[in-house]
Amino acid sequence: MVAAASTLLLRRLPVHHVLIVIAIACLVVVGPSCCGAKVLTAQWDVEYIFWSPDGEEHMVMGINGEFPGPGLRARVGDTLQVNVTNKLHTEGVVIHWHGIRMKGRPWADGTASISQCAIAPGETFLYSFTVDKAGTYFYHGHYGMQRSAGLYGSLIVDVAEGEKEPFEYDGEFNLLLSDWWHKSVHEQEVGLSSNPFRWINEPQSLLINGRGQYNCSLASRYNSSAALPECSLGGGEQWAPNVLKVLPNKTYRLRIASTTSLASLNLAIGGHNVTVVEADGNYVQPFSTTDVDIYSGETYSVLFTTNQNPDENYWISVGVRGRLPQTPQALALVNYLPNHASKFPTSPPPVTPQWDDYNRSKAFSNRIQGLEGTTPPPPADYDRRIMLLNTQNTIDGLTVWAINNVSLSFPPTPYLGALKYGIKAAFDQTPPPDTFPDWYDIMSPPANPNATTGNAIYTLDFNSTVDVILQNANTLQPNDSEIHPWHMHGHNFWVLGYGDGKFQRGDEKLFEKAGRRPPLKNTAVIFPFGWTALRFVADNPGAWPFHCHIEPHLHMGMGVVIAEGVEFLADVPRETLSCGLTGMMFSGNGEEGHN
Numbered sequence: 001m002v003a004a005a006s007t008l009l010l011r012r013l014p015v016h017h018v019l020i021v022i023a024i025a026c027l028v029v030v031g032p033s034c035c036g037a038k039v040l041t042a043q044w045d046v047e048y049i050f051w052s053p054d055g056e057e058h059m060v061m062g063i064n065g066e067f068p069g070p071g072l073r074a075r076v077g078d079t080l081q082v083n084v085t086n087k088l089h090t091e092g093v094v095i096h097w098h099g100i101r102m103k104g105r106p107w108a109d110g111t112a113s114i115s116q117c118a119i120a121p122g123e124t125f126l127y128s129f130t131v132d133k134a135g136t137y138f139y140h141g142h143y144g145m146q147r148s149a150g151l152y153g154s155l156i157v158d159v160a161e162g163e164k165e166p167f168e169y170d171g172e173f174n175l176l177l178s179d180w181w182h183k184s185v186h187e188q189e190v191g192l193s194s195n196p197f198r199w200i201n202e203p204q205s206l207l208i209n210g211r212g213q214y215n216c217s218l219a220s221r222y223n224s225s226a227a228l229p230e231c232s233l234g235g236g237e238q239w240a241p242n243v244l245k246v247l248p249n250k251t252y253r254l255r256i257a258s259t260t261s262l263a264s265l266n267l268a269i270g271g272h273n274v275t276v277v278e279a280d281g282n283y284v285q286p287f288s289t290t291d292v293d294i295y296s297g298e299t300y301s302v303l304f305t306t307n308q309n310p311d312e313n314y315w316i317s318v319g320v321r322g323r324l325p326q327t328p329q330a331l332a333l334v335n336y337l338p339n340h341a342s343k344f345p346t347s348p349p350p351v352t353p354q355w356d357d358y359n360r361s362k363a364f365s366n367r368i369q370g371l372e373g374t375t376p377p378p379p380a381d382y383d384r385r386i387m388l389l390n391t392q393n394t395i396d397g398l399t400v401w402a403i404n405n406v407s408l409s410f411p412p413t414p415y416l417g418a419l420k421y422g423i424k425a426a427f428d429q430t431p432p433p434d435t436f437p438d439w440y441d442i443m444s445p446p447a448n449p450n451a452t453t454g455n456a457i458y459t460l461d462f463n464s465t466v467d468v469i470l471q472n473a474n475t476l477q478p479n480d481s482e483i484h485p486w487h488m489h490g491h492n493f494w495v496l497g498y499g500d501g502k503f504q505r506g507d508e509k510l511f512e513k514a515g516r517r518p519p520l521k522n523t524a525v526i527f528p529f530g531w532t533a534l535r536f537v538a539d540n541p542g543a544w545p546f547h548c549h550i551e552p553h554l555h556m557g558m559g560v561v562i563a564e565g566v567e568f569l570a571d572v573p574r575e576t577l578s579c580g581l582t583g584m585m586f587s588g589n590g591e592e593g594h595n
């Protein structure tokens with residue numbers, strides 16, 4: 001019974017303690033570097049393991065026998081050295097450190113075909129990088145759809161020793177959110193590139209720290225006509241919900257990260273408001289809200305004060321927005337001590353706001369502004385503006401996504417090595433279009449649904465200021481346009497603003513006039529039939545993907561690659577380049593590069 005389960009849960013360590021123990025267990029301090037900063041090392045074996053994330057056992061991609069992978073925790077200035085051994089037998093693997101800019105070490109970004117060759121089965125690769133900005137981050141696979149297979153974990157960067165966050169709290173919890181399918185990612189991938197197209201459909205469950213419930217619901221007791229039976233837990237299940245143990249009248253920081261494959265989420269704590277203080281590793285102007293929208297690839301920190309009736313426990317609910325939900329909410333319990341964790345909250349879990357109330361979603365996104373004092377974007381006389389039209393298309397009967405009519409397909413040689421060593425045959429040298437035709441009707445399915453496949457890149461002048469307008473459009477179905485959260489590697493960008501319909505020249509200036517303080521982020525959503533304006537400085541030598549963070553959409557070509565300043569990199573380590581034309585070059589068989 002649930003009551004019994006919760007009794008046992010009470011004896012378990014609270015979530016944040018679990019994560020800290022994991023971090024200590026997996027990261028070994030090997031020595032101080034400069035200024036109190038440390039070098040932290042870990043050995044990770046990536047392999048498929050059997051796991052029951054939601055009560056049904058399937059294969060997941062685990063690390064050191066755990067799902068989700070081990071939590072990492074470091075301080076600003078620390079160097080992380082994570083030695084990854086691929087024990088998958090039949091497929092390569094890479095790990096991307098989402099939100100970490102990798103200044104001066106773009107080859108550690110962990111993107112197959114871009115920053116490195118996938119680590120072959122049996123081989124080991126050392127990711128070595130410094131974390132330079134405090135915040136809430138995560139890591140995940142970035143090869144094929146391995147993130148959807150469960151290859152992810154949390155990564156927290158604390159302020160440097162002696163520094164303070166611009167807000168105070170008494171304790172913290174970490175919530176890594178994901179969505180989960182029972183069908184293997186291999187079957188999902190094949191479906192997406194089959195004719196007829198087989199869509200992955202909606203997830204079977206939502207997971208909080210890798211835990212969800214599929215065939216039963218903890219919420220059924222509040223609804224006499226509930227479709228699912230009430231969960232019966234023994235306590236030690238891999239799918240037992242998280243319990244956040246709190247004391248009354250304290251303030252807690254919730255670090256939330258979404259690594260979902262598809263779902264846009266909304267999180268709320270029954271009876272408690274939250275104050276948003278951080279987004280994507282950047283401080284935001286604090287604001288209070290009943291609930292938080294969180295798109296795939298985003299992270300937030302929110303503070304909440306345990307100022308409710310201390311005789312009660314409360315639910316945290318996470319539900320789907322932005323697509324018609326077919327997946328039950330994920331739940332976690334806020335357990336006011338000394339109450340028993342088995343004490344059911346008297347109120348049902350918070351209801352997730354209507355999935356297609358986009359005005360509500362836009363209002364939330366517009367409330368995210370940089371903390372007073374955040375560096376403002378450079379002035380609007382941008383050096384370059386790139387308009388990126390997002391469309392759903394067909395190529396040879398396959399359903400794809402295309403940007404300015406080009407569907408991205410990754411080449412076998414990593415861009416970074418190809419650029420560094422001047423191997424022109426590695427990818428198409430004709431740059432992709434900077435814009436799309438003025439006449440394009442974003443409100444209707446494409447008049448001509450054909451697109452092309454390509455792997456050309458956007459080369460940016462080093463240190464130039466670049467504006468990007470992400471323009472959404474109708475899919476192949478009439479009256480349909482979907483949410484796409486776009487994530488940029490290697491950079492933060494300022495979100496200048498969101499708009500409806502087709503972007504008109506000058507529209508982004510309206511936001512500057514409105515006196516908004518654009519937030520810095522690394523992921524920003526485009527709303528259906530809308531546009532989002534971003535600005536960034538191309539100041540990080542490397543080759544970086546910029547893509548929709550919905551895993552099947554990237555797989556279907558929804559992304560671009562940008563590159564800048566690769567000539568300023570002294571070296572690109574050969575161990576990242578053992579495949580494709582760079583592999584041939586270094587083994588002496590291929591095209592010689594010219595630098």
Ligand SMILES: O=C1O[C@H]([C@@H](O)CO)C(O)=C1O
Nearest residue numbers: 199392475476482552553556
């Ligand atoms: O890429 C997608 O494909 C389907 C649908 O558009 C076609 O079946 C869907 O919902 C997506 O997000």
